Amino acid sequence: MLVSSRGISLILALAISALVGAFLSLMDDSTAVLIFVASGLAFSASYLLINITLEFLVFREIANIYSLLEKIQKKELSQIPEKSGKSSISPLRRINAVINSYALARQKEIDALQKNAEFRREFIADISHELKTPIFATQGYIHTLLDGAIDDKQVRMKFLKRAAKSLDSLDNLVQDLLTLNQMESGVIKFVFKDFDLKEVIEEVIEELEHKASKRHVHIDFKYEPDKNYLTHADRQKIYRVCQNLIFNAVKYNHDEGEVKISLKAHKNHIQVDIKDDGQGIPPEDLKRIFERFYRVEKSRNKKEGGTGLGLAIVKHILEGHKSKISVSSTVGKGSIFSFSLPLAKEKELDQTTKAEQPA
Structure with missing residues (x-):
C-alpha cells in the first residue's frame, strides 16, 4: 500500500474532526447542527493544513532526495543542478542541499581527475614522440657504422657528427624537462637582485646576431638612453626569457625579416615588447602555445628544431616574478610577445651605484 500525503491528511483530519465532535457532545448546550458544522470545519481545515505541510515540507523534499541519490548512484553527477540560494524552514530541504553540495564537489573532483588523466596521456604521448626522434636517429647512425660504414673515414665522421x-x-630536451619540473615543484629558487634589463637584452642580441645574419634577419632594439631600466629580478632566468623570445622571433621569421625589440620604462614597471613579421599564429592556437610540446602547424614545426618547452619555461619564470607573458598575433603579419618587470626606484639605483663605487 502506497503512503501519500493525501491519505495521511485524510486520516489525521478525520481523527481531529472526531475529537472535536466528541468534545462538543460533552457540552450541555451543544446541538447536533453545531457539532456537525464544527466537525466539518475542523476536518476541512486540518486536511488542508496537514496536506500542504506534508506535501511541500516532507514528501516533495523526500522525492527530491531520492531523485538526487538515484543520480549519484547512476553517476549522473553532471545532471545535478547548482545549489539554490533559497533558504527553507524544512530540515529535509537542508539535507537535500547538503547532499547536492557534496555531489557537486565530487563532480568537480571527477572533472579535475579526468582532466589530469587526459593531460597525463597527452604528456606521455608527447614525451614519447620527442624522445623517440633523437634516439631513433642516433640508433640509425650507430648501427649503420657497425654494419661496415665505420671503415669509410668520411662516412664515419659524418655519421658520428649527426x-x-x-x-x-x-x-637539451631532458634538461628543459628537468628545469620545468623543478620550477613547478618549487625546487629552483629565484635569486633576486638589481640589474640593468637593457644590458641583458643587448647580451642576448649579441649572442643571436650570428643566427640572425644567416637568414638576413635584422634585429632592431629601441629604448630611450636617458631612462632607467634597472629592475629587481633573477638575472639568469630573465636572460633565459629574453633569449627564448628573441630566438623564436628570429627562428620563426621569414628570410630578410625584421625583429623589433622595444623597451619602455613606466612609473612602476618596465615593458618589453618583442615583435616579428613572420607568418603569425592562428587564433585557435594562441591559448595553447605556452603548453608543453605544443607547436603550431606549418609556422612552427619540427624542422626548426627546439624542444617545444621554451615558451612553457618562459611562462613559469615570469609567474615566479609575479608577471605574465602575453601575445598578440595576426596571421601573415607576425606576432608580438610582451612582458613586464618591476622598475627599481631611483633611491635603490643611487644606493646600488654608491655600493659599486670604490672606497
Whole structure:
C-alpha cells in the first residue's frame, strides 16, 4: 500500500474532526447542527493544513532526495543542478542541499581527475614522440657504422657528427624537462637582485646576431638612453626569457625579416615588447602555445628544431616574478610577445651605484 500525503491528511483530519465532535457532545448546550458544522470545519481545515505541510515540507523534499541519490548512484553527477540560494524552514530541504553540495564537489573532483588523466596521456604521448626522434636517429647512425660504414673515414665522421647532434638535442630536451619540473615543484629558487634589463637584452642580441645574419634577419632594439631600466629580478632566468623570445622571433621569421625589440620604462614597471613579421599564429592556437610540446602547424614545426618547452619555461619564470607573458598575433603579419618587470626606484639605483663605487 502506497503512503501519500493525501491519505495521511485524510486520516489525521478525520481523527481531529472526531475529537472535536466528541468534545462538543460533552457540552450541555451543544446541538447536533453545531457539532456537525464544527466537525466539518475542523476536518476541512486540518486536511488542508496537514496536506500542504506534508506535501511541500516532507514528501516533495523526500522525492527530491531520492531523485538526487538515484543520480549519484547512476553517476549522473553532471545532471545535478547548482545549489539554490533559497533558504527553507524544512530540515529535509537542508539535507537535500547538503547532499547536492557534496555531489557537486565530487563532480568537480571527477572533472579535475579526468582532466589530469587526459593531460597525463597527452604528456606521455608527447614525451614519447620527442624522445623517440633523437634516439631513433642516433640508433640509425650507430648501427649503420657497425654494419661496415665505420671503415669509410668520411662516412664515419659524418655519421658520428649527426649522432652527436641528435644526442645534444636529447640532452637539451631532458634538461628543459628537468628545469620545468623543478620550477613547478618549487625546487629552483629565484635569486633576486638589481640589474640593468637593457644590458641583458643587448647580451642576448649579441649572442643571436650570428643566427640572425644567416637568414638576413635584422634585429632592431629601441629604448630611450636617458631612462632607467634597472629592475629587481633573477638575472639568469630573465636572460633565459629574453633569449627564448628573441630566438623564436628570429627562428620563426621569414628570410630578410625584421625583429623589433622595444623597451619602455613606466612609473612602476618596465615593458618589453618583442615583435616579428613572420607568418603569425592562428587564433585557435594562441591559448595553447605556452603548453608543453605544443607547436603550431606549418609556422612552427619540427624542422626548426627546439624542444617545444621554451615558451612553457618562459611562462613559469615570469609567474615566479609575479608577471605574465602575453601575445598578440595576426596571421601573415607576425606576432608580438610582451612582458613586464618591476622598475627599481631611483633611491635603490643611487644606493646600488654608491655600493659599486670604490672606497
